[in-house]
Amino acid sequence: MKIEKYKISFLVTVLSGFISVGMAQAPFSKNYTIWYDKPAEIWEEALPIGNGRLGAMCFGGIHEEKLQLNDVTIWSGEPQPNSDRTDAYKKLPEIREALRNRDYKLAEVLTHQYMTCNSVSNEDIYNTIYSSSYQTLGDLSLKFKLPEGEMGSYRRWLDITRAISGVDFKIGEYSFSREIFSSAPDSVIVMKLGTDMKGGLSFSMLLDRKFSAVTTSDSHGLVMKGNTDYMEHRGNCDYEARVKVVADGGRVSNSKGKISVQGADSAYVYITCQTSYILDYKKNYRRAIDSKDAVRKLNIVSRKKYDDVKSIHVADYQGIFNRLSLNLGNNKSIDIPTDQRLTRFNEKSDDLGFVDLFYQFGRYLMISSSRENNPLPGNCQGIWGDGYKLPWHSDYKANINYQMNYWMVEASNLSECHIPMLRLTASLVEPGRKTAQSYFNASGWMYAMMTNAWGWTSPGQYTIWGSFFGGSGWACQDFWEHYAYTQDKEYLRKVYPILKEACEFYLSVLIENKDGYLVTSPSTSPENRYIAPDGSRVAVTEGSTIELSIIRNLFSNTIYATGILNEDNSFKEILEKSLARLRPLQIGRAGQLMEWNDDFDLNAEDIRHRHVSHLFALHPGREIIPFEHKELAEAAKRSLQIRGDEGTGWSLAWKINFWARLLEGDYAYKLLCRQLKLVRSNDTNYSNQGGTYPNLFDAHPPFQIDGNYGFVSGVNEMLLQSHEMYIDPSSPNEDLYVIRILPALPQKIREGKISGIRARGGFELSFEWKDGRLVNAVITSLADKQARVFYQEKEISLNIAKGETKELNELCKN
Numbered sequence: 092m093k094i095e096k097y098k099i100s101f102l103v104t105v106l107s108g109f110i111s112v113g114m115a116q117a118p119f120s121k122n123y124t125i126w127y128d129k130p131a132e133i134w135e136e137a138l139p140i141g142n143g144r145l146g147a148m149c150f151g152g153i154h155e156e157k158l159q160l161n162d163v164t165i166w167s168g169e170p171q172p173n174s175d176r177t178d179a180y181k182k183l184p185e186i187r188e189a190l191r192n193r194d195y196k197l198a199e200v201l202t203h204q205y206m207t208c209n210s211v212s213n214e215d216i217y218n219t220i221y222s223s224s225y226q227t228l229g230d231l232s233l234k235f236k237l238p239e240g241e242m243g244s245y246r247r248w249l250d251i252t253r254a255i256s257g258v259d260f261k262i263g264e265y266s267f268s269r270e271i272f273s274s275a276p277d278s279v280i281v282m283k284l285g286t287d288m289k290g291g292l293s294f295s296m297l298l299d300r301k302f303s304a305v306t307t308s309d310s311h312g313l314v315m316k317g318n319t320d321y322m323e324h325r326g327n328c329d330y331e332a333r334v335k336v337v338a339d340g341g342r343v344s345n346s347k348g349k350i351s352v353q354g355a356d357s358a359y360v361y362i363t364c365q366t367s368y369i370l371d372y373k374k375n376y377r378r379a380i381d382s383k384d385a386v387r388k389l390n391i392v393s394r395k396k397y398d399d400v401k402s403i404h405v406a407d408y409q410g411i412f413n414r415l416s417l418n419l420g421n422n423k424s425i426d427i428p429t430d431q432r433l434t435r436f437n438e439k440s441d442d443l444g445f446v447d448l449f450y451q452f453g454r455y456l457m458i459s460s461s462r463e464n465n466p467l468p469g470n471c472q473g474i475w476g477d478g479y480k481l482p483w484h485s486d487y488k489a490n491i492n493y494q495m496n497y498w499m500v501e502a503s504n505l506s507e508c509h510i511p512m513l514r515l516t517a518s519l520v521e522p523g524r525k526t527a528q529s530y531f532n533a534s535g536w537m538y539a540m541m542t543n544a545w546g547w548t549s550p551g552q553y554t555i556w557g558s559f560f561g562g563s564g565w566a567c568q569d570f571w572e573h574y575a576y577t578q579d580k581e582y583l584r585k586v587y588p589i590l591k592e593a594c595e596f597y598l599s600v601l602i603e604n605k606d607g608y609l610v611t612s613p614s615t616s617p618e619n620r621y622i623a624p625d626g627s628r629v630a631v632t633e634g635s636t637i638e639l640s641i642i643r644n645l646f647s648n649t650i651y652a653t654g655i656l657n658e659d660n661s662f663k664e665i666l667e668k669s670l671a672r673l674r675p676l677q678i679g680r681a682g683q684l685m686e687w688n689d690d691f692d693l694n695a696e697d698i699r700h701r702h703v704s705h706l707f708a709l710h711p712g713r714e715i716i717p718f719e720h721k722e723l724a725e726a727a728k729r730s731l732q733i734r735g736d737e738g739t740g741w742s743l744a745w746k747i748n749f750w751a752r753l754l755e756g757d758y759a760y761k762l763l764c765r766q767l768k769l770v771r772s773n774d775t776n777y778s779n780q781g782g783t784y785p786n787l788f789d790a791h792p793p794f795q796i797d798g799n800y801g802f803v804s805g806v807n808e809m810l811l812q813s814h815e816m817y818i819d820p821s822s823p824n825e826d827l828y829v830i831r832i833l834p835a836l837p838q839k840i841r842e843g844k845i846s847g848i849r850a851r852g853g854f855e856l857s858f859e860w861k862d863g864r865l866v867n868a869v870i871t872s873l874a875d876k877q878a879r880v881f882y883q884e885k886e887i888s889l890n891i892a893k894g895e896t897k898e899l900n901e902l903c904k905n
Contacts (some may be wrong), residue, residue: 122422123451125429125787126248127151130258134159135773135784135794136430138249138256139475140280142273143462145364146474147231147280149271151247151258154235156269158280160228162330163460163467163474164368166544167319168223169327170375172522174549175529179205183531187602187612190633193689195623199554202613202631206530206558208549221552222324223543225470225485227477228332228364229300229315236293237262251448251455254408255401265291274404275462277392280362281400290340290354297349298334302479306348311335311386313350321479327545329367331380335389336360361393370466370514372521372546411458414504415847417450417806419443419840430785433769440764443840446806449767452787453803454503456796461500461508467544468511469496473796475788482775482793486543487515489562490617491702493542495741495797497569498711498748498804501576502811504847504855509573515542516566517589523548523563527596530560535596536589537563540617555630556618560600560611564641567593568711571648575826578853578874584656590649591662597642598669608674610634610688611642617704621691628696632687634674636705644712646670654824676708676715676723683733684708684726692733699735701742701777703749706730710745710752713814717754728753736762737779740770740789744801751808751835759809760837766802809835813850817879828852832882832902833865852876858899868899 130151131137137148137159148159182205189198210220240263249256258269265288273280286292296313298306303326304317312335319326334350336343341355352358365385369378392400422444424432436445460473470476471485471492487493493512500509523536526548531537538548540559551557567590574583601609614635620628646666653663677685679692686692686705708714709727717724731749738746743766750759768782770790781798782790789798815829828851844859853874859867865882870889877890882902891897 122425123251123448124248125251125448125452126246127428127430127785128245130247131786133773134477135771135788136786138247138786139456139459139473139788140249140254140256140271140273141459141474142275142278143458143460143465144474145273145278145280145362146459147271147273148475148477149256153242153245153260154237156233156235156258158231158271158282158362159477160231160280160332160362160364161474161476162228162364162366163465163469164328164366164544165226165228165319165330166223166328166368167226167321167324167326167479168543168545169325170545171220171547174208174220174547175526176205176207176209177529179530180528180532187633190612190631191605193624195629195631196625196627198613198631199627199629202558203554206550206613207552207554208557210552221547221549223484223486223545223547224321224480225472225476226319226321226479226481227300228330229298229304231334231362232297232299234295237267238265238288238291239263240265251452252409252412253405254412254455254459255405270401272401272404273459274400274407276403276407277400278363278388279392281392281397281404282360283357283397284360285357290356292338292341292355292358293353295349295351296334296336296360298332308345308348311389312345313348327376329380330364331366331382331385332362332364333385333389334360334362335393337393359393359397361389363389368466368544370518372518376545408458411505412454415454415845417447417843417845419447419843429787430769433767433783433785433787437764437768440839443843445767446763449787450803450806453499453799454505456799457500457503457505457508460796461511463507463510465511468515469796471795471797482791484543486541488541489538489566490540490556490559490704491745492741492795492797494565494569494711495745495801495804497800499800499807501572502807502849503803504849506573506577506849509569513569513573513586516569517586519546519548519563520589520592522546527599531596531600533596533599535592535594535599537593537596554615555620558613558631559615559617561638561641563593564597564645567645568648571652575828575851576849576853578876580655583652587652587656590645590652591659593645594649594666597645598665601642601669604633604674606674607672609669609672610674611638614638616686617702619686619700619702619704620696621687622694622696623691632689634688636676636684636686637707639673640676640707640712640714643670643673643714644707651826655826657824678722678726681729681733682726683730684723692730698733699737699778701738703730703734703742703745706749710748710808713816715752716815717752718815724753736765738781739777739791740766740781740783740798741791741795741801743781744789744798744805747805748801748808751805752812754835756809756835756837757839759805759835760839763802763805766798807848809837810845811848811850811856813852813854819877826852827876828878830854830856830878830880832856832858832868832880833860836860836863838863850878852878854878864905865903867903869896870899871896
């Protein structure tokens, strides 16, 4: 059934029904616990918990505890329907003529003036029309009355196999403990406080927020109501957070916005939140808050036995987490605090168990911040962020960060965690049609380099980063990737209209260059500039390499979709003709893959720039396959050498993926070790200070979660690759994949095993290697599909039925 354009919005609500869940594996036997021997003094030392939507950072203080709270829907700002420059397209001929004549300075001025958002001010990014930011929900603060005595045996921990954080310590002869988790089944954060001192638990509790909030007491506990107004910016989101405390023994009192517990043996704290946010463009992203439902949820969960609530939470979480296990060998530093272990790894790089831990921590963060039913996907900081105007708005930057967040989900057997991202992208089609009309007078839909909770699709304020028009095309890659791994044709049928309209936009804006190729114009390479022959420092060009690579990827995926679905052949022919005319990848005078239309790479304003956007064709694209395109692979390698090995946290992670795709496992491992460098500064730094914070959050700096996820993707690429495609003449319309086992195994990782990793084509694999060689491997089909499986020079051709498992013994023979 063909879905018409006006029905696209229906996909926002139905996408969650189209997932394929992998097979659960046995529970882990290893100790995946992050731990410290002192409380957190700064946010980057606190430990994260989350149920997808509701999260907290746990500081683990002794006399005072703080939970910094977040809800994924707490956003300042509001929808901004006037953000497009509605007649910008009228200036396109003038801009394009300037570029054709190589008058780059004029093209830059005109692009900045007309192809950016409708700004209030050009002086301060936070005074422009684009001002919305993800925000903190607030703080839950506890002050304890503890007995006198010497404090000892302190341990603050996060068990990522159970998604539970805690604190344990002794004062004199008495033990005190806390357990904290965020339960998805019960939609609540739960904290248990205990002691072996009879009646020894006494504390007071406050729930507060610095801006636009009022906390009161009612018969159920504390209730904090407010909105996301911040300074001069109105917030479109209202919230109602509630806290309830139940104690064993002692007395609980609640008045004037404060809860007090006196003389209890143990206590249980329950936190929940509701907001007015709904991902619905037509409803202005607002709905009514149901206070009664929040009270009902709190009452239900607080009447349950704590152990039952915890066991349900653990079972739910492990049903996702335990699908994939990884064992890379030794845990040389497992008995020292994690921040010290991080420092030791950076010095010696021999604690492979730490690589394993950091990998699984990335999966933990994904499950904790992007559950299937999330109203929004995880943002630049997942669901964790402390403040009201967070770095870079903590939004969804579509020139790398939004997409990098989700590179790892499918291969890491977290397919349903992809759904919130796909849902948000689908919701941008309607506002994106207006933006396509305003800037290009084009059909279809588009958005530029960023979006937020309010459906922003306009360009940004400045040309260098804002006038990037590849965001929607790049985000559409995720629709294809979700299909490629799940092989869910009904899902593909639902999202095909989105892919088609995205293609229609790019078909409308492509123009012919002087050599007869199709290019975009104006065009930029994200956040980078070059020095033009006249000395001007400019960002704008005619057909940046990344934009054309994104378009090739989008057109190719959509062509495959038409064949798989056996529909829209006429549109397929249009795409094939345009695809053949796109300007190909170009190699420059230094042997590098060229970034811009002309050979300006060595004239870049920052030759070591953190963005390596022109290598999209290598990763996450599939246009450069080292086995087939040796010259282009060498050019990509040369570009990486020119860029250098330093960078922000996420940039280092992307380089791990690049080198793995180039089959350079040792170099990928070198970058992996560079990313696992202890960083404590949280000042903004765009150059060479990337690494990892004490709590294992990625350091841009400051914190950006895409580096955590990009690391997981990089390890996946070292161990398994499946992006390479082939054609079977007997099934020319089928997407078929080459699966390569251990394609970029570093010398440092001589032995290991992985179970539950996924490959495109609907396959799940488990394999083990010793002394650098594959010793056993099995593959399970999740769809009726053929594939070619390689280990080094050995190949097996497979065609196995759905649910069937096959041992790959032929690949393991010496």
